[in-house]
Amino acid sequence: MLETILASTSGESLTLMSSLAILCAALVIGLFISLVYIQTHKKEGYSAGFTITLIMLPAIIAVIILLIGDNVARAFSLAGAFSLIRFRSAPGQPKDIAYVFFTLAVGLACGMGYIVYAAMFAVILCSVMFLLNYTNFPNPSSNAMNLKITVPENLNFQGLFDDILNTYSNSWNMQRVKTSNFGTLFEVVYNLNLKQSINQKDFLDELRCRNGNLNIALTSKEYEDKIYA
Secondary structure (H helix, E strand, C coil), X not given: CHHHHHCCCCCCCCCHHHHHHHHHHHHHHHHHHHHHHHHHCCCCCCCHHHHHHHHHHHXXXXXXXXXXXXXXXXXXXHHHHHCCCCCCCCCXXXXXXXXXXXXXXXXXXXXXXXXXXXXXXXXXXXXXXXHHXXXXXXXXXXXXXXXXXXXXXXXXXXXXXXXXXXXXXXEEEEEEEEEECCCCEEEEEEEEEEECCCCHHHHHHHHHHHCCCCCEEEEEHHHHHHHCC
């Protein structure tokens, strides 16, 4: 019985029971991966549509593999059909792309009949994702941030905030300076790595005392990269 479960389907003849078993297995494993994704992205948030995609994608890939089987002509015709599809959604984070490839691999394994192997890979990789998430392995010791400070034209911004930046950050550098409001204001942009233990309100309050209480924007570097990607 175990050898029958682990054996791959040849693709030459499909039975209703085997097709339903493969489809249900792909949906169940996709649901499991989606739940893991939700649990590991509670803090940073996640898209509801993306979680549904993680459920459906393995089943879709499994159906495609079942339809193709060993027929090379079908494979080329399906490749041509899918080349007409245009994806208009913005690219996600690297972690999201990894989840997409993960579900693709699971769908391929299920479509070829390796259901147990697909489940084993899903459990192992999801366990690794849980471990990396809850041990905070990828989190840096400092926060990469972008700081935009508006300065009036009658105030010399060079060296004005150096002591504050040295106190609240591990490292920083001035990225650019530009004028705004018909030259009456300067916008000074810094890249900095904030210390984890600082109070961001105190940091912004000290900056406001120096720039005349004009606009100050502090955003994460990852968020800025996503906007201007």
